[in-house]
Amino acid sequence: IISNNDKEITALFSEVHFADIAEVLDEVNFEEAIYIIKLLDSEKTSEILTELDEDTREKILKNLSAKEIADEVREMDTDDAADIIGELSKERQHRVISALEDDDHAADIKELLSYNDNSAGALMAKELxxxxxxxxxxxxxxxxxxxxxxxxxxxxxxxxxxxxxxxxxxxxxxxxxxxxxxxxxxxxxxxxxxxxxxxxxxxxxxxxxxxxxxxxxxxxxxxxxxxxxxIDDILDVIREEADKDYQMAAGFSQDVEADDTIWELTKARLPWLILALFGGFISVSVLGSFDNAINTFPELFFFTPLIAAMAGNVGVQSSAIIVQGLANDSLKGSLFKRLLKEILQGLLNGFVLAALLMSAGMLFLGFPLDLGITVAASLISVIIIASIIGTFIPIILAKKGIDPALATGPFITTSNDILGILIYFSIAKLVLGF
Amino acid sequence: IISNNDKEITALFSEVHFADIAEVLDEVNFEEAIYIIKLLDSEKTSEILTELDEDTREKILKNLSAKEIADEVREMDTDDAADIIGELSKERQHRVISALEDDDHAADIKELLSYNDNSAGALMAKELxxxxxxxxxxxxxxxxxxxxxxxxxxxxxxxxxxxxxxxxxxxxxxxxxxxxxxxxxxxxxxxxxxxxxxxxxxxxxxxxxxxxxxxxxxxxxxxxxxxxxxIDDILDVIREEADKDYQMAAGFSQDVEADDTIWELTKARLPWLILALFGGFISVSVLGSFDNAINTFPELFFFTPLIAAMAGNVGVQSSAIIVQGLANDSLKGSLFKRLLKEILQGLLNGFVLAALLMSAGMLFLGFPLDLGITVAASLISVIIIASIIGTFIPIILAKKGIDPALATGPFITTSNDILGILIYFSIAKLVLGF
The missing domain is CATH 3.10.580.10 (CBS-domain)
Structure with a gap:
């Protein structure tokens, strides 16, 4: 590219599939990408543009005139054309559309741009x-x-x-x-x-x-x-939907990619982290309110991260099952049956884990029996309650028209952390009487 | 259905799309499903069978003879036929295939069954x-x-x-x-x-x-x-892959659905919970080893769930970005650059969160300055280290041929919990000197 031998580049790229060229352009630096786009003929570049990463495309489009964009768009199917024009500012959209020579094509694109995002109209093509x-x-x-x-x-x-x-x-x-x-x-x-x-x-x-x-x-x-x-447009919808659920579960407040800037990444990550911090602060207050137990039963405090983590894990598992069931329309049976099922699962998991914990605590840490019973009983209660909350929050969110995948994010984990600690110390107070 | 008026049922279903009938069969009880399958002609039932939920289909196939299954399979495309026969026991597979009258069809199905699961051969159809x-x-x-x-x-x-x-x-x-x-x-x-x-x-x-x-x-x-x-077969592959990543992130050790039995669900959930419990137990020991601080600085112990939760959240965020990047082949740049980027993000997030935490602690809980500094410094360190671990574990897993999505599950959260607590108390010991 540095040698600027135009003929060679044209010859080189003429044999290559446009999706592969798009990948190359996503990698090279920006001036080179513009240079290549301007060099190749518009039949090829229009295909390349539709395949480019959104960020790269945005930068390239900024450097093309309305006329040049119109030339690219002329070669595209109406749906791809509308997608690309839709990314421009309102004012440039008008300029590009009026630069289109084919009036029918321009009218079709205008029509597609008029539909709501995420509607069938925005997804369809006029070509048929x-x-x-x-x-x-x-x-x-x-x-x-x-x-x-x-x-x-x-x-x-x-x-x-x-x-x-x-x-x-x-x-x-x-x-x-x-x-x-x-x-x-x-x-x-x-x-x-x-x-x-x-x-x-x-x-x-x-x-x-x-x-x-x-x-x-x-x-x-x-x-x-x-x-x-x-179907190829639907493939993108399905993939975006899956990505969105995954990112929500991982705790991002907006769509991110590994190669976004630090600033974009921080903007997507920080809101949930602040929420989690706020939740953590509540758990600090809860623990602080039981501080009279710290001298008599310091071991209780050693177990708080364990109880909180178990509550978080169980809650996320329960939510994820419901979120997937809602996404696939595969949730059957009444709410009551589902509740019963979660409680039974919670009991089963809880007993196994509590038995493990109690025997380990008494064997390796030399716990007295009453402390063992406290920790075990708390673990079972916390697991059952976390299961129930994890099950119902996504169902309630979905009923209110909110994406249920929100529940698998730090939201559920944080609430379950707090609730878990509260239940744990309340049971401890009851059993040990401090 | 109860009235058993065969003609009416046949007439009713003859107008309905097979995918809808499959949905009905997934819902009704098992005898009714068998009854309907035997009633309708094999052209329709063969389509229904391919659409059924795997569990329902397994039950129905158990109640059909090898000859009856062969009649169904005869109407199917080779890829669907091979999928369904592949679900049977080896011995029944042979019986069904020999019951097929069309030798070419039988040979094609046999060939498809011979390819590895998850290979192009197992996915393809012979019809072209x-x-x-x-x-x-x-x-x-x-x-x-x-x-x-x-x-x-x-x-x-x-x-x-x-x-x-x-x-x-x-x-x-x-x-x-x-x-x-x-x-x-x-x-x-x-x-x-x-x-x-x-x-x-x-x-x-x-x-x-x-x-x-x-x-x-x-x-x-x-x-x-x-x-x-x-492409429709590929749609299933993409969806299964997304479901698998999501389930791993949520902490399941195998594929589950909301309507699996309690036993199946517990089998999928318990292994990760036991691992998390084991991790929690390590965190108990870590906390126990700092028990000489409990009388002088009890507040330190109130903050452990907060520090552990922040470490877990940050780690999962970092891992999820990498897992998605690996899945889309969109990870670019060197490892060193990625490391630098994570550290900078960690610093940025860490400073904001630590400032919030420190001011809240000193304002509302009346913390002395040295305790505020300890908690804030720990939070920043923990966030940076959790980001780095969250970034590199999936990269290392992928290099070793293990599914990197494993990293977003309870594995990373649990390790970060433990490490977070260890770092926190080590810094506290250094600053406060207990």
Whole structure:
């Protein structure tokens, strides 16, 4: 790159898949990336741009004029074009769209930009193959030859009536197998899954995954066909959703990547840490309120981190099961049954762990029996209560429309820490009487 | 169902999508499920079986004879058939396969069963559309009409030479657009991504996601075309992988679902809890070894859960970033840079949190300055060290071929708890001199 031999670079990259070039551009320094983008022809660079990491793309787009961006966007499918234009400022969005020569393309992109983020409308592409039910197979083949050139992948051919309302679908295969004088209305499948343009993208993902669909048509409130969503877009939705749950469980307040700046990372990490610190401060006060026990039973204080940690671990386990169950729609049975099940599990786990703890404490640390019983009874109570809280918090969050994955984060751990310590010392006070 | 009116049930279900029937069967009791399966025709039930929850399916298959299972399997694509037969005992596998009338289908299934779990071979289907490079477009169309009937979805047409080695691919669209007297060799794309039959399924998922492929051909070591993998199978791989990471982070030792039995759930939860208990026990000993401080500085002991919790939270955050980075192949830069970055973040987070803690402690709890300094300095040290450990454990695990997601589970939290307490009291001893 340093030698600036343009021809060589062009030749080198012409053989390489755009996804691989995108990876290279994510790695090289910024001037080099701009240089390469400007060097290659727009057919290739438009594909590269869609594959780039969001941060890299943002930097590159800043350095291209509205005209240059319009040239890139012209080559893209409407959904990719709308995604990229959507990342620009409102003012630049207008400039880029008016720089587009093809008015239809510009109108399609504008329409896609008008839908809410996370709706089927924002996810769909306008490119699709559409035929009227009154056409014959032969006529259809002729027209599809025209339409299909604009569509990267023909998954399904959508059949509409004269008002553009969706009435059926068929595959290219069906068309090839059919006799050429048949009417489309006779050979198409009348039952077709479709989603509404305002439907949430996670719901769309669930429907497509459940019915193993590779593309789904999108209709407006009048059942007019307005676009289609393909499985590769859904793949991104599923992955983002999984990443989000994972990051929430790990305690981030926003989407982060390993290569974000220290400042971005700190912004995502610090809020939860401050919450955890606040929780920790409450646990300090709780412990402080039992300080009259410190001279008679110092061992009690040695066990607080253990009890708190067990409460946290058990709570996260219980929450994670519910969060996954909610995500897969696989939660069955009544709340009461679930409660009973958690209590039984808590008892089972609690007894095993308490037995281990009590025997270890009495054997290795020479605990008196009453202290052993206190610690063991506390452990069982704390485990049962942490299980119940861990189970119900995500269910309650989901009912209130909050992402239940929030429960697996430091929130549950911290609350369970505090509650665990409180229960532990209350039981100790009861048994040991200080 | 109770009325046992067979005709009505058949009529009712004939209009319903098999994925929905599968959901119903997962809910109803077991005799009813068997009854419905035996009632419906095998074309429908074979689809239902592939959609059922694994546990429900296992129970149903137990109650069908080898002949009945073979009838179901006959209607399935080879990959689904192999998945279902693979769940049976070795001895029943043989009986079902020999009950299959179609020898080719049986041989294909046997071949698929012979590949390692989690390999491309175990994931692929034998059904695909294959043409020879020497054919003409017209001849190709004729033969595809025959082949395509067996293939649910034609994504790509794979072009092979006379030794069945993969030489190219094209889409149905390419074929329809082409002139009928052209040779296939002239119109097909010679560059085709393929995976080896022994390649790991997660690698296949990464390749397909990166290049936005909807199907990928699978070749053996001699580049002979042996099958193809479609995106819907990859969807399952990605989801399973995400679920696995999530469950590891939450502290399960095996795959669980909310509706598993109490026994299965306990088996998955207890191992990590015992490990955490063992870790907790070490923290008890560490605290016990500093017991001479308990009379002079009892407040120190009130802060142990706070310090331990902060160490755990910070460690999990650091690990989660690395685990995600490793999963997306987005970790760039040297180890040294990453180390520096973590230390800087730790310092930044640590100072903010320590300042909050120190002022709160001195204001509300009336701490003397030296105790405030001790707690604050410990918090900063603990956060930095937990960040470093959280960063490097997953990297080391990945290098040793162990799933790095293990690091986000109770393992890191527990180690950081212990280490945090040790650092805290060591600093306290240094500053306060007890």
């Amino acid at each position: 193959v559409k035929v009227y039910e009154t056409w014959t197979v032969a006529g259809c083949m002729r027209r599809i030859r025209g339409q299909a050139k604009d569509v990267t992948r023909v998954h399904s051919i959508y059949v509409v009536d004269k008002e553009d309302k969706l009435v059926g679908r068929m595959s290219l295969k069906d068309l090839i197998i059919a006799k050429s004088d048949h009417k489309i209305a006779d050979i198409c499948k009348a039952k077709v899954d479709a989603v509404n343009v305002h439907q949430n993208d996670e719901e769309v993902a669930k429907i497509m995954a459940k019915y193993d669909l590779e593309a789904i048509p999108v209709v407006d409130d009048n059942n007019v066909l307005v676009g289609r969503i393909t | 559309v294959k043409v020879y490079e020497t054919w003409t477009v017209a001849g190709c169309m004729r033969r595809i009409r025959g082949q395509a009937k067996d293939v649910t979805r034609v994504h790509s047409i794979y072009v092979v030479d006379k030794e069945d080695k993969l030489v190219g691919r094209m889409s149905l669209k390419d074929l329809i657009i082409a002139k009928s007297d052209h040779k296939i060799a002239d119109i097909c794309k010679a560059k085709v991504d393929a995976v080896n039959v022994h390649q790991n399924d997660e690698e296949v998922a990464k390749i397909m996601a990166k290049y936005d492929l909807e199907a990928i051909p699978v070749v053996d070591d001699n580049n002979v075309l042996v099958g193809r993998i479609t």
